[in-house]
Amino acid sequence: AQKITQTQPGMFVQEKEAVTLDCTYDTSDPSYGLFWYKQPSSGEMIFLIYQGSYDQQNATEGRYSLNFQKARKSANLVISASQLGDSAMYFCAMREETTSGTYKYIFGTGTRLKVLA
């Protein structure tokens, strides 16, 4: 079963507008972490923001914020005041504990965001 679901393969947003990228997850572990990464066309993955399952407040990092709704198991990324440089693929990921007690990360299929001038 898919553990991280990103239902928007592609999104458009006008420059300076805000945009929300959706992410839902599935886990029975009470302790987990959720991450968002940006992948420009050059290919490198850039860490944007983190939300822990026990965090009381939604995470924010500059123009990025995470709309964390634990009961709905959603962790949507909100980008405010979009810039042309925000055009990229965005991946949602979840930290999962393995049977050996280590961590691995599971990624969604990504959302391609295009910012229009």
Place this chain on the structure above:
Amino acid sequence: DGGITQSPKYLFRKEGQNVTLSCEQNLNHDAMYWYRQDPGQGLRLIYYSQIVNDFQKGDIAEGYSVSREKKESFPLTVTSAQKNPTAFYLCASRRTEVSNYGYTFGSGTRLTVV
């Protein structure tokens, strides 16, 4: 500056050949990971290693092998047993003692079978 270096950036392989992708980090991170990225499928975990001389299979380990002889290095070998190796390969590392610490990724290697 610390970071992860993957080489080469582009790699071409003939069918039936083994190839090795390099991943080196100078971040003093304990954990290292290899992911494969195909269009429309996100990133899938191939192998990971939490400490030197130890590694575990990820979700799609068949046809791949790794070694972790040094903390800084985690090379990935794509063997001839991997039937569809054309993909973008990403190496990552992280500090294991900080649970909310995200991965640091390399810039990737694009492998093409010719």
